[in-house]
Amino acid sequence: MxxxxxxxxxxxxxxxxxxxxxxxxxxxxxxxxxxxxxxxxxxxxxxxxxxxxxxxxxxxxxxxxxxxxxxxxxxxxxxxxxxxxxxxxxxxxxxxxxxxxxxxxxxxxxxxxxxxxxxxxxxxxxxxxxxxxxxxxxxxxxxxxxxxxxxxxxxxxxxxxxxxxxxxxxxxxxxxxxxxxxxxxxxxxxxxxxxxxxxxxxxxxxxxxxxxxxxxxxxxxxxxxxxxxxxxxxxxxxxxxxxxxxRFSQYKLLSLQFAGDFDVAEMAGYGRVIEHVPPRVKLEVPRHNLPELLSHLLAKYTIEDLEVQERPLEDVIAEVFIEAKATAQRSSDSE
Ligand SMILES: Nc1ncnc2c1ncn2[C@@H]1O[C@H](COP(=O)(O)OP(=O)(O)O)[C@@H](O)[C@H]1O
Ligand SMILES: [Mg+2]
CATH class of the missing domain: 3.40.50.300 (P-loop containing nucleotide triphosphate hydrolases)
Structure with missing residues (x-):
């Protein structure tokens, strides 16, 4: 029971x-x-x-x-x-x-x-x-x-x-x-x-x-x-x-603060741009790529500060929510 x-x-x-x-x-x-x-x-x-x-x-x-x-x-x-x-x-x-x-x-x-x-x-x-x-x-x-x-x-x-x-x-x-x-x-x-x-x-x-x-x-x-x-x-x-x-741990959030100019379009090549407030940018990057990505970035730019964070639980929940909706939509479409 x-x-x-x-x-x-x-x-x-x-x-x-x-x-x-x-x-x-x-x-x-x-x-x-x-x-x-x-x-x-x-x-x-x-x-x-x-x-x-x-x-x-x-x-x-x-x-x-x-x-x-x-x-x-x-x-x-x-x-x-x-x-x-x-x-x-x-x-x-x-x-x-x-x-x-x-x-x-x-x-x-x-x-x-x-x-x-x-x-x-x-x-x-x-x-x-x-x-x-x-x-x-x-x-x-x-x-x-x-x-x-x-x-x-x-x-x-x-x-x-x-x-x-x-x-x-x-x-x-x-x-x-x-x-x-x-x-x-x-x-x-x-x-x-x-x-x-x-x-x-x-x-x-x-x-x-x-x-x-x-x-x-x-x-x-x-x-x-x-x-x-x-x-x-x-x-x-x-x-x-x-x-x-x-799902939660496939991505990490990477915050970067640059010393000088940077091209935000180029940043999009490293991950999904979540926030862009020069001289800072926040990216969502695949976890397994992180070390490689960081060494690239550090070699190419002058970076004053960086921080790696987990994605907030809310984001993951929102994703589940969106997917559940999409699945429900698909199954009602196929009826
Ligand atoms: N006593 C109350 N009177 C009116 N609305 C309420 C009351 N308690 C909760 N709500 C509303 O119900 C919803 C759910 O609240 P709640 O259960 O406290 O959410 P959570 O704990 O997940 O943050 C919210 O929109 C909240 O504003
Ligand atoms: Mg509560």
Missing amino acids: SIIEAKHLTKTYQVFRKQEGLLGSVKGLFKREYKTVEAVRDVRFSIEKGEMVAFLGANGAGKTTTLKLLSGLIHPSSGEATVLGHVPWKRENAYRRRFSLVMGQKNQLWWDLPAVESFRLHQEIYRIDRQVYDRRLDELTSLLEVKPLIRQAVRELSLGERMRMELIAALLHAPEVLLLDEPTIGLDVVSQRRVQEFLKYYQQSQQITVILTSHYMKDVQALCKRAIIISGGTLRYDGPLAELVE
Whole structure:
């Protein structure tokens, strides 16, 4: 049986549409116009026990809304979902004890108190046996390397430390399902790695089921085998992450800053020109050509600065989106 199941899940919001300009604002006082935003539309997926699935999409794609639905924070406009056999928005206590939602941009801990005070409150709320609580707290704080910090006021902690405390709070009751919404957003590379490693270890040792949204391809690559891509509230891809990663890593972004003049038309021979703001140019180049390309460029031009980057996850997602559209078009053409 699937642990998480969503069918035709849809959530629409009515938002006030402000008319433009002063006249519009005045009109708005008398007659409010609303428009409907389909945050999530007809989403369906099914996740098995012990899976760790990446849930990807650009800003505003509907990721957080989906996780809120699965947590029962909001009701769907239509459609169904079950998590561990529970309908989330029924908000049964029995369900609350079995899952956790962590939002990277939201604080659940008391700001002015040491984290351990919030942990104790969780112990009370979830009625965790004292010995079990002590053992879990000890394990989690050592895995996340924050043992000396739990008695310090949360507001004095760094963002990375705070995020690790949030994770501890979320895991003290040993949830079977963990929903992670951008858990590493804004973290420095070191903290990001630490959270990543922890999640990997913890998920494997506990065999919990996890949905992870993240903007960082590194997180996703380190942790997930399967990816679901959502765009404009609709599912666009559900399949092996490896396929996405391959597409993702075929190209790199090369930024160059020239000391003098250069011919941008010539640059197009090296790769796809993404940005051209003299004396800088940004190219998308095939990864396997990069070393050769660089030595060419350095021999021919005076280059003041250069940088090689991964392509942003958004670009890859956009590509998948375009391809899915093209495939759908082709199959409807051939009908
Ligand atoms: N409470 C709300 N009221 C109105 N619109 C909302 C609300 N929450 C989300 N939306 C809209 O729904 C869409 C999806 O949002 P969200 O799920 O937060 O996306 P993501 O997490 O992928 O960035 C966006 O267009 C957003 O503006
Ligand atoms: Mg979000």
